[in-house]
Amino acid sequence: MNDNEIIDLYWARSERAIAETDIKYGSYLKAVAMRILAAAEDAEESVNDTYLRAWNAMPPDRPSVLRLFLGKITRRLSLNRLRAQKTAKRGGGVIPEVLDELSECVPSGQNVENEILARELAETIAAFTAGLPEDERRIFILRVYELMPVREIAERLSFSESKVKTTLFRTRKKLAEVLRKEGM
Amino acid sequence: MDVMDIVIAADGIRDEEILDAEAAAGLWTEGTAPARRKRSARRALYVLLPAAAGIALVAGALGNMRMGSSGGASGSGAFSAPAATEEREYSEEIAPEAVPEKDADVKGAANAAGEMPAEAETGGADAAEGAFPEKTDGAVTAGGAVTTGGAAEGASPEAAAAQSVRMVFAGGKLYVEEGPADTLGCGTYDFTIERTVPETETPAEDFTANFAAEGGMYLDKDRIAVCADGSWYVFILKEQEVEK
Numbered sequence: 001m002n003d004n005e006i007i008d009l010y011w012a013r014s015e016r017a018i019a020e021t022d023i024k025y026g027s028y029l030k031a032v033a034m035r036i037l038a039a040a041e042d043a044e045e046s047v048n049d050t051y052l053r054a055w056n057a058m059p060p061d062r063p064s065v066l067r068l069f070l071g072k073i074t075r076r077l078s079l080n081r082l083r084a085q086k087t088a089k090r091g092g093g094v095i096p097e098v099l100d101e102l103s104e105c106v107p108s109g110q111n112v113e114n115e116i117l118a119r120e121l122a123e124t125i126a127a128f129t130a131g132l133p134e135d136e137r138r139i140f141i142l143r144v145y146e147l148m149p150v151r152e153i154a155e156r157l158s159f160s161e162s163k164v165k166t167t168l169f170r171t172r173k174k175l176a177e178v179l180r181k182e183g184m
Numbered sequence: 185m186d187v188m189d190i191v192i193a194a195d196g197i198r199d200e201e202i203l204d205a206e207a208a209a210g211l212w213t214e215g216t217a218p219a220r221r222k223r224s225a226r227r228a229l230y231v232l233l234p235a236a237a238g239i240a241l242v243a244g245a246l247g248n249m250r251m252g253s254s255g256g257a258s259g260s261g262a263f264s265a266p267a268a269t270e271e272r273e274y275s276e277e278i279a280p281e282a283v284p285e286k287d288a289d290v291k292g293a294a295n296a297a298g299e300m301p302a303e304a305e306t307g308g309a310d311a312a313e314g315a316f317p318e319k320t321d322g323a324v325t326a327g328g329a330v331t332t333g334g335a336a337e338g339a340s341p342e343a344a345a346a347q348s349v350r351m352v353f354a355g356g357k358l359y360v361e362e363g364p365a366d367t368l369g370c371g372t373y374d375f376t377i378e379r380t381v382p383e384t385e386t387p388a389e390d391f392t393a394n395f396a397a398e399g400g401m402y403l404d405k406d407r408i409a410v411c412a413d414g415s416w417y418v419f420i421l422k423e424q425e426v427e428k
Contacts (some may be wrong), residue, residue: 139198161398
């Protein structure tokens with residue numbers, strides 16, 4: 001079933017929409033959640049919550065890329081779950097590593113609670129990412145958005161690990177500078 | 185601001201850029217994961233045909249070496265051409281419904297990844313770097329001849345040969361590739377490659393290469409072995425190579 005047909009099922013309020021979503025994107029969404037939570041049960045819950053959110057969002061939403069739409073919900077829910085569990089530093093997976101790397105970019109330990117600030121930060125990150133050279137942008141997205149291990153990025157993009165590490169280091173320095181200038 | 189906020193804020197990255205990165209990495213295919221399987225197959229071919237590729241490389245280097253010559257653009261086109269098949273295959277598998285909507289962006293991404301050789305020829309160093317490992321694919325596709333499979337089309341033979349030379353600068357000396365070293369397995373390095381320059385450039389600083397190398401070891405006073413993508417290649421001191 002193609003994405004438009006699945007979205008039509010959501011709009012028709014047919015429960016088959018969930019089943020079809022699970023068939024097509026279930027394993028992908030579990031993989032996204034597992035990268036963040038590193039626990040099968042938690043990942044499963046995140047995926048189920050994703051279906052509920054999707055059900056509530058469509059209608060009125062009609063995403064142009066269903067896979068990304070669902071993936072972003074799962075990602076956000078999993079990150080929130082991780083934060084709620086306060087296990088970011090103790091948990092497995094790639095997250096603690098990525099957080100350690102990014103810690104050099106942020107000046108304080110305060111969370112962005114305010115929705116407006118969070119949105120501004122998202123816009124800043126989006127603009128920053130868009131301005132990066134192509135390879136650097138891809139590496140940064142795979143690391144920070146996909147939360148992929150350095151080794152896997154290197155393998156998938158056919159770069160050496162040292163190149164990926166060096167590129168990420170440079171990108172983080174640039175990001176720290178951008179965030180500092182933006183007063184974040 | 186918490187570091188987690190940055191990770192969460194990465195949600196704001198534009199869809200087309202995420203799709204581009206995913207396509208470049210061969211991620212999240214709807215069925216299986218062709219990119220990984222194909223890369224494994226490619227590695228197997230590295231073992232089967234390294235000699236042919238090495239001979240062609242050395243022949244090209246001996247005949248036409250022009251270190252650091254300009255014309256990187258055509259080089260990127262040359263190497264990226266064989267990559268087109270693979271990129272196109274998994275670009276189509278990834279979110280097929282997204283491709284028409286993001287046509288312009290996907291074209292841009294594909295161009296850099298080598299999907300459109302004619303346009304990629306103006307791509308510059310970034311495209312060249314990303315496309316470099318596909319070079320051996322080109323050799324395989326063309327039945328062992330590196331310079332066929334569209335590699336040199338549109339570029340002068342001299343430029344194509346010059347750009348196909350892989351070089352490493354280590355211990356204050358410049359080495360050029362001689363050929364594969366089949367008997368070694370990647371293990372402990374005497375040195376690691378710390379920087380990579382575009383393939384069109386000649387490395388000039390210690391432990392720099394113009395391709396995606398990992399590390400290497402000294403074999404004798406004129407030769408080193410360099411590990412790249414799980415295989416070892418012998419590099420010879422540049423002066424020695426020229427004398428030959």
